Amino acid sequence: MPRLHGQSGYTRFAQRVQSRLRALDAFAELIRSRRTHKSFGPDPVPRETLDELLELARWAPNHHRTNPWRFRVLGPVTLERLKDAAGPPEAPKLDRARTLVLASCVLSGDLQQDEEDVCATACAIYTVLLAAQARGLAGYWRTPRVLRTKAGREAVGLPDGERFLGLVHLGTPRGEPPVPERAPLEAYREYLP
Structure with missing residues (x-):
């Protein structure tokens, strides 16, 4: 049975959504894993x-x-x-x-x-x-x-x-700084009426 245009379009859309969700997960991890380092390796950044x-x-x-x-x-x-x-x-x-x-x-x-x-x-x-x-x-x-x-x-x-x-x-990092405590979302988020 031939594939309908709408099905292939939906499939491409679903694939884009899945790809973006994976990218969002990676981005969230990047944000959460970033730390302030105060100890660096000896080499300059190229x-x-x-x-x-x-x-x-x-x-x-x-x-x-x-x-x-x-x-x-x-x-x-x-x-x-x-x-x-x-x-x-x-x-x-x-x-x-x-x-x-x-x-x-x-x-x-x-x-x-x-x-x-x-x-x-x-x-x-x-x-x-x-x-x-x-x-x-x-x-x-x-x-x-x-x-x-x-x-x-x-x-x-x-x-x-x-x-x-x-x-x-x-x-380049030397060591891994500890994960700092962060205030919970409720401490700084407010929904206005």
């Missing part, structure tokens, strides 16, 4: 891998498609300048990972747009962290005080029209 992670960041939600995020991969000279600006107590923390990515947001001067752009940049940073996790890399989203100072901003060439959002440490 440039090609970094470019792949940062390319994915541009797909973050962004109202008006302003593309406000900026990512600067710190080289050894810039890192030394930043460590000098940070001073002896904080400088060792900058050596935790061989790959450091400064994430910032270009500000427009419009308060509403800037707020949306900061949120979009935060989504872009999280995208980088999730993509790194999927690649088997460890990540750490830091907000060191030095990058809120004039000396720190100058050390990395951060212009006045950009807001610093994070210094992302990336590398």
Whole structure:
């Protein structure tokens, strides 16, 4: 008996749904398994891998498609300048990972747009962290005080029209951080009438 068009169409639809459900399960596991790592292996993340992670960041939600995020991969000279600006107590923390990515947001001067752009940049940073996790890399989203100072901003060439959002440490993981306690859904979810 010949196959009806509707049956084959339904079969393709069902296969797409099943494929998406498997992808959702994998994505949920990726989100739940991501951890903040503070101990990294000695090797830097290859440039090609970094470019792949940062390319994915541009797909973050962004109202008006302003593309406000900026990512600067710190080289050894810039890192030394930043460590000098940070001073002896904080400088060792900058050596935790061989790959450091400064994430910032270009500000427009419009308060509403800037707020949306900061949120979009935060989504872009999280995208980088999730993509790194999927690649088997460890990540750490830091907000060191030095990058809120004039000396720190100058050390990395951060212009006045950009807001610093994070210094992302990336590398191969050393060890596995414990699973943190999380508040139950009921603690932060509310259905309004």
